[in-house]
Amino acid sequence: MTSALLPEDPRARLAMALVLAFGFAAVERAQTVPMLLTTAALIAIAAGTPTRTLRKLRGPLVLAAAFLVVMPLVAGPTTLWRAGPLRLRAEGLEAGLLLAGRLLAIVTVTLALLSTLPPHRLAAALRGLGAPALVADLMLLTLRYATEFREEMLRARLARRLRGGRRGWRDVGGHAATLAAALIRGQRRAEAVWTAMRLRGHASTLVAPTSALRPRDVGGVACAVGLALAAVALDRLA
Amino acid sequence: MHLPDGLAPVGLAAAGYAGGAALLGLSLARIARLPDPGAAMPRAAMLTAVFFAASAIAVPAPPTTVHPMLAGLMGVMLGWFAVPAIFVGLFLQAVLFGHGGLTTLGLNGLILAPPALVAWATWRALGRRAPTLAAGVAGAGGVVLALAIFAGFVLIGLPAAVDAAAERAALGVFVLAHLPLVVGEGVLVAVVLRVLERVEPGLLPGA
DSSP states (O other): OOSSSSSSSSHHHHHHHHHHHHHHTTTOOOHHHHHHHHHHHHHHHHTTTTHHHHHHTTTHHHHHEEEEEEEHHHHHHHHHHHHHHHHHHHHHHHHHHHHHHHHOOOHHHHHHHHHHHHHHHHHHHHHHHTTOOHHHHHHHHHHHHHHHHHHHHHHHHHHHHHTOOOOOOTTTHHHHHHHHHHHHHHHOOOOOOOHHHHHHHOOOGGOOOOOOHHHHHHHHHHHHHHHHHHHHHHHHHH | OOOOOTTSSSSHHHHHHHHHHHHHHHHHHHHHTHHHHHGGHHHHHHHHHHHHHTTTOOOTTTTTTOOOOEEEHHHHGGGGGGHHHHHHHHHHIIIIOOSSTTTHHHHHHHHHHHHHHHHHHHHHOOOOOOOOHHHHHHHHHHHHHHHHHHHHHHHHSSSBOOOHHHHHHHHHHHHHHHHHHHHHHHHHHHHHHHHHOOOOOGTTTOO
């Protein structure tokens, strides 16, 4: 998906995500968290995918809620409120807000900037930023085989059930046999695909983008550096 | 079992990237010495897809999530290729699903890749004499070692104000929650290798 406000080049997007993620991770005070969340929300809106990003945030939201519930009960000496054996502590509340805020802001930025990129452009971004050719190849093939492996697993699982195999996680041996069967079938197809790719002259250097970054891409990265520095400065100076 | 973004202090996350890059560099150098480094690529990509899919099945268990790790299986099946495979799988999970983390990518790689290499070493040492036992030990040992490294990182990463007793109790519960996984992954690796031996010996590690 394209965005009128964010860089098009996948290298710029990956660099932006890394700079913002590490900048946000450097924040140490809960008071800075609203700024992080606002920035992350604006980036998700600029990417044009706020609903999609929000849908993918379900897992991190549960984890963030757990930080918010657990940390105030286990961290710090200053009691804010007491109910029987439970003590709500000020330091824990701040730590919980900080951990939850950093988590949600970083994941939001990552998903908004990168999850909308097509897989081959993501591999190109890694290659363009200096990742080894083998890693870029492995990523492309993994994404290609992931769908095939899923289909092989569904087939193997159906065959197992038709033979009377048990459901549920207790039958680890049965699941392992299903996995092995899917691996064998998937591997044969994967070998054929890889051989064909090599015969056609596939080389991962073809994947790497060679064009220079455009002003809009450079501007995006500069903006990310500025936002990350502003977050850290606000955190340390306030 | 991944460290999420936001939990690790930025210094620890950066150290994780440095350590992860060193391990990745070492593994790529060892792979480059192979007669045909690309020959194992389909197997590595297929198992990365398995790892990617299995780890995406996540149940939140604060401060992290519980799901199959497959470090032992990756190590036994891929050897040095397990390291790039694990890093690629973790990167895809972080950027496509928000699972794990972008800042904690290095640390998460260090949680899973060394256990995979230890599982591979275990298989190489014992696999010919007692294949089922070696596979079981490699699978189960991979989980145990990953748990130990994970616990170490969590202890370093959590705020200093956290009550030490509560921290120990939480880690105890977390380790207990993963014990079935220790047994399960041991059985999984043993069964997968036995099926491969009978049906497709060419896929066995070292074949």
